[in-house]
Amino acid sequence: MTIRVGLIGAGNIGTSHARDLELRVAGSEISVIYDFDEVRAAELASELEARAVPSYQEVIDADDVDAVLIASPDHFHAEQALACLAAGKPTLCEKPLAPTEDDAHAVLDAEVALGKQLIMMGFMRRFDPGYVELKGQLGVEGIGDPLIIRNSHRNEIAPYGLDSELSITNAAIHEIDINRWLTDDEYAWVEVITGRNGPLTPQGQHDPLFLLLKTRAGTIVDVEMYVQAQLGYEVTCAVTGGTGVAEMADGSYVTTARALHRGHRLPKQWLGRFQDAYRLQLQGWITHLETGSSIPGASAWDGFVDAVVATRAVESLRSGERVPVVLPEKPALYV
Ligand SMILES: NC(=O)c1ccc[n+]([C@@H]2O[C@H](COP(=O)([O-])OP(=O)(O)OC[C@H]3O[C@@H](n4cnc5c(N)ncnc54)[C@H](O)[C@@H]3O)[C@@H](O)[C@H]2O)c1
Structure with a gap:
């Protein structure tokens, strides 16, 4: 078929x-x-x-x-x-x-x-071997319950033009989704913190952005979102659990040591990392x-919840305030 x-x-x-x-x-x-x-x-x-x-x-x-x-x-x-x-x-x-x-x-x-x-x-x-293995490390057989999850999401250049709200609704939405999936939990609130801008950030925009979220069970999640990072495309995720720490390797790249330098190449964009x-x-x-x-x-329920959280994050970016995340009851279709 x-x-x-x-x-x-x-x-x-x-x-x-x-x-x-x-x-x-x-x-x-x-x-x-x-x-x-x-x-x-x-x-x-x-x-x-x-x-x-x-x-x-x-x-x-x-x-x-x-x-x-x-x-x-x-x-x-x-x-x-x-x-x-x-x-x-x-x-x-x-x-x-x-x-x-x-x-x-x-x-x-x-x-x-x-x-x-x-x-x-x-x-x-949710299908990436790195994230799947990271999720497998959580729980009683692994590093215990997730207490703190630290994420970074860096692009070489802003993929769809630099707009701070798009950084949230288009890009950080990946972290919003994957941390819900990793924790099997929903967020209680979100706060977006702006600070010193990078050298390529246009007037009136904010880049990097720092998202701080707390889940209902109390897991602290942060996301560094930097779309004009210049260094290449890089996504990291590290979990501190109750009894250990698990850190996702940055893709399956070969590390080389040569000419007084040790490291690996970074892809230009997401197709290289998430193929x-x-x-x-x-x-x-x-x-x-x-x-x-x-x-x-x-x-579609996940897509909806992620959009709600992103919308609250955009509100936080505009107001500078911490914003609660309130969800309707999950329809029986998705239970
Ligand atoms: N899951 C991921 O990691 C991932 C990665 C890249 C892009 N995306 C998503 O995929 C979508 C496309 O991104 P892209 O990077 O391919 O963008 P792109 O700009 O390269 O391609 C978008 C295409 O849509 C066409 N288009 C414009 N209006 C249209 C319409 N009304 N109906 C149909 N096609 C139309 C454009 O001509 C263009 O060819 C975006 O929503 C983006 O968020 C997801």
Whole structure:
């Protein structure tokens, strides 16, 4: 059985996912592609022997599309996810579900009304071998309960232009999600601290940002978010547990010592660091669609909660205040 995937958005990550689905994931192919840039859609369609169509609705409605992959810019995700739900098509939606709580809530409500989980979110760090091993170290058999988790997320240059709010809703949302997943907990509050800016930070923006969060069980989580760090793409995560410490290695790079220097290369951006996670996520999604097993990654509920926390973090950035995180009751569909 081959799952025929329709792609909406053939940019950086959409192209990478499409090639993975064609070449490196078992049981899938790309059949239909839409991109706002029709030349881009046509080129990728020709490379992958798919066809390009002039609207995203035509991807969703196509008879030869069993499932949809949304990889358009953030602010189109909610509208396109709603259209997928209306058509009853399973969907892998790139993060975030939406840049705002209200738009994410609309998608959650629509899926709950449908009574069926069709959406999986592209929070691929949940499939990354490093994070998976780190989670495996927590608990009584490992380092005990997580007390403090320290994260850093550095980009060589701001991927979508430097805007402090985007640093939260687009980038730090990865840490918001992965620390919920690591701790099996929800946040009680979030505070965003700004300080001295880096040399490339434009007037009126803040970079780096420091996010401080506390979970309901009391785990302290911090995130250094620095999108113009220049040094390359680097993601770190270290957990202090009740009885030990576990630190995720920075990818599987070879360390060399040469010419009075010891170290390893850094990738330019995320595709270099999380290549395996993207492929494993896509394989998990396709296998779930083939077998009818439960969604293996983040759900629409997770996408909604992450959007709520990001929205509170943006409020904190604007006000300078600590902001409580209050969530509605989790719908039975996700329990
Ligand atoms: N999970 C991850 O680690 C990860 C990594 C990168 C990007 N992303 C997410 O994927 C999405 C795309 O990011 P990117 O880096 O590929 O951006 P990109 O700018 O490289 O590509 C976006 C593409 O969408 C097209 N587009 C614009 N409007 C559209 C519309 N209305 N419908 C369909 N396509 C449209 C653009 O022409 C472009 O080709 C973003 O939401 C981003 O947050 C996730």
